[in-house]
Amino acid sequence: MSKDIKRERIAKRVGMELADGMVVNLGIGMPTLVANYLPAGADVLFQSENGFVGLGPVPETGTEDRDTTNAGGQPVTIMPGGACFDSAMSFAIIRGGHVDVTVLGALEVDAHGNLANWMVPGKIVPGMGGAMDLTVGARKVIVAMEHTAKGAPKILPECTLPLTAKGQVDLIVTDMAVIRVTPAGLVLQEIAPDTTIEAVVAATGAKLTIRDVSVMPY
Amino acid sequence: MKNKITSASEALATLQDGMTVMIGGFLCVGTPEGLVDEVLQKGIRELTVIGNDTGFPDKGIGRLIVAKRVKKAVASHIGTNPETGRQMHAGETEVVLVPQGTLAEQVRAAGAGLGGVLTPTGVGTVVEEGKQKLIIDGREFLLEQPLAADFALIKAHKADEKGNLVYRRAARNFNPLMAMAAKVVVAEVEEIVPVGAIDPDEVMTPGLFITHIVRA
Numbered sequence: 274m275s276k277d278i279k280r281e282r283i284a285k286r287v288g289m290e291l292a293d294g295m296v297v298n299l300g301i302g303m304p305t306l307v308a309n310y311l312p313a314g315a316d317v318l319f320q321s322e323n324g325f326v327g328l329g330p331v332p333e334t335g336t337e338d339r340d341t342t343n344a345g346g347q348p349v350t351i352m353p354g355g356a357c358f359d360s361a362m363s364f365a366i367i368r369g370g371h372v373d374v375t376v377l378g379a380l381e382v383d384a385h386g387n388l389a390n391w392m393v394p395g396k397i398v399p400g401m402g403g404a405m406d407l408t409v410g411a412r413k414v415i416v417a418m419e420h421t422a423k424g425a426p427k428i429l430p431e432c433t434l435p436l437t438a439k440g441q442v443d444l445i446v447t448d449m450a451v452i453r454v455t456p457a458g459l460v461l462q463e464i465a466p467d468t469t470i471e472a473v474v475a476a477t478g479a480k481l482t483i484r485d486v487s488v489m490p491y
Numbered sequence: 492m493k494n495k496i497t498s499a500s501e502a503l504a505t506l507q508d509g510m511t512v513m514i515g516g517f518l519c520v521g522t523p524e525g526l527v528d529e530v531l532q533k534g535i536r537e538l539t540v541i542g543n544d545t546g547f548p549d550k551g552i553g554r555l556i557v558a559k560r561v562k563k564a565v566a567s568h569i570g571t572n573p574e575t576g577r578q579m580h581a582g583e584t585e586v587v588l589v590p591q592g593t594l595a596e597q598v599r600a601a602g603a604g605l606g607g608v609l610t611p612t613g614v615g616t617v618v619e620e621g622k623q624k625l626i627i628d629g630r631e632f633l634l635e636q637p638l639a640a641d642f643a644l645i646k647a648h649k650a651d652e653k654g655n656l657v658y659r660r661a662a663r664n665f666n667p668l669m670a671m672a673a674k675v676v677v678a679e680v681e682e683i684v685p686v687g688a689i690d691p692d693e694v695m696t697p698g699l700f701i702t703h704i705v706r707a
Contacts, residue, residue, distance in 0.1 A: 322591065323517040324517070338660065340521070340659045340660035340662040341660045341661055342520050344517075345518075346519075357659075357661065357663060359665070359667045359668060359695075360591065360664045361595045364591065364592030364595050367592060368592050368611070387615075397570075398579070399568060399569060400567055400569050401567060401591070401618075402567050402590075403591040405590040406591060409611050410592075410611075436615060436616045436617075438615070439614065
């Protein structure tokens with residue numbers, strides 16, 4: 274399966290977790306695609322941590338506004354009803370529990386709901402940006418990522434990389450499965466239509482509780 | 492009252508080597524590029540720079556990094572400027588990475604006269620190292636100290652002659668917070684209007700915080 278098809282599947286499945294009236298922050302990269310797959314009729318308010326709510330689609334070429342960009346610096350639009358604010362207000366919204374769902378990518382996620390996505394010591398140290406605040410503050414944290422990195426499991430018994438946040442992840446959505454994080458560990462909730470429970474278990478480093486597994490709709 | 496409108500070179504006349512400078516902007520949206528030009532032209536070195544990110548190699552704070560004017564950078568993200576990471580790994584520049592919301596509150600705390608803020612962000616990560624932890628209502632918080640500066644270089648869309656500021660869209664970001672947290676605050680603005688032309692209800696940063704106004 275191509276990378277694009279994997280990403281589309283993940284984004285579509287994450288989209289099912291969103292509902293009308295929610296305030297949602299999508300991380301840079303693949304999580305951004307989730308905005309294309311909202312449930313029918315759902316009015317979702319997207320927050321952009323650089324300072325506004327009402328994040329809308331990419332503008333048509335030639336109509337970009339240099340002051341209207343997303344947290345990745347790309348030109349975007351602000352929908353009618355949007356609101357702009359400073360970084361303290363932006364993170365009061367995030368840290369204060371006013372964001373219903375955040376969707377982030379991960380380098381590693383583990384059985385305790387720990388997330389590592391901000392650095393690889395000695396190699397790449399981009400910084401945490403808003404990720405630590407988002408994972409601590411959002412009511413529900415969804416990790417959206419490919420199940421493995423070149424075949425190596427990214428879902429582990431314990432993260433080996435420096436953590437972004439401890440025990441904050443609620444749901445993991447990958448191209449192979451949907452996994453819930455519970456106090457008792459990881460529960461396999463769904464598998465993709467083109468895989469098997471055995472294949473998911475083999476591609477997962479952490480122990481999965483397997484009970485009433487359904488098939489992902491995509 | 493003293494006229495606040497001046498040139499970039501006069502506004503930064505007292506900026507010296509080794510000072511701490513806050514620079515507004517988020518990936519260079521809302522960064523006062525004209526004031527960065529002036530810092531470069533003045534030949535100022537050994538700066539401690541506080542900003543959301545270190546921009547791009549050819550934009551914003553990134554230009555100060557590339558020109559080796561920065562001794563220490565405090566930022567939440569350096570990924571868009573590979574030169575910052577290179578200097579950090581080579582031990583040429585000290586880089587302190589701070590969660591974005593924590594950085595905003597540290598700057599706000601300094602401006603608001605607070606002794607610090609308690610945040611849950613960073614608990615259980617390397618961010619907590621060396622910091623005091625307090626338990627409030629059963630939950631762990633980190634004590635993060637205020638961040639103040641000698642100069643704040645900020646960008647706004649519009650100022651009146653008293654320095655009342657209006658920002659546009661996502662260009663607001665750290666600018667209003669930095670305006671409160673430095674001894675000298677220089678606002679680079681697109682437009683200067685007469686006093687009274689901005690309705691008091693529309694003012695985002697009260698002019699009392701602003702030392703100098705420089706036209707972009």
